[in-house]
Amino acid sequence: MDFMHILIGTIGILAIILIPGIALSLAIFPRKKDIGTVERIGISIIFGFVPEFLQYFLDKNFSILNNTPNTYLVLEALTALGILIRIIRLKLTGKKEPAQAGA
Numbered sequence: 001m002d003f004m005h006i007l008i009g010t011i012g013i014l015a016i017i018l019i020p021g022i023a024l025s026l027a028i029f030p031r032k033k034d035i036g037t038v039e040r041i042g043i044s045i046i047f048g049f050v051p052e053f054l055q056y057f058l059d060k061n062f063s064i065l066n067n068t069p070n071t072y073l074v075l076e077a078l079t080a081l082g083i084l085i086r087i088i089r090l091k092l093t094g095k096k097e098p099a100q101a102g103a
Contacts, residue, residue: 020075021048023082030089051075 021044028043029035035043051074058064058074 016075017048018044019048020051020078020082021045023079023086024050025082027082027085027089030086030093051078054078 022040024047025035025040025043029040051071055064055066055071055074058070059066064070
């Protein structure tokens, strides 16, 4: 294995863990002022393992196979659910995210 394969694999694994984790952390803490960046990254890493636990639960209880298409489906569904919950929670509170200075 050369360096590029290792780098691409590492980035892919981090993306698979962090993307649904960030979406789920945004669902629980929808505003930036709720928690800091370091805390959000830590919680995102923990929540990033939720899709694997959910797949294990689905496989053992409902006999849904643990294969590549189902893995992608669970990742996409949890990411979309996290973003949707964040949008709903922000609309219910009636407050928008404050604009960034210089953005």
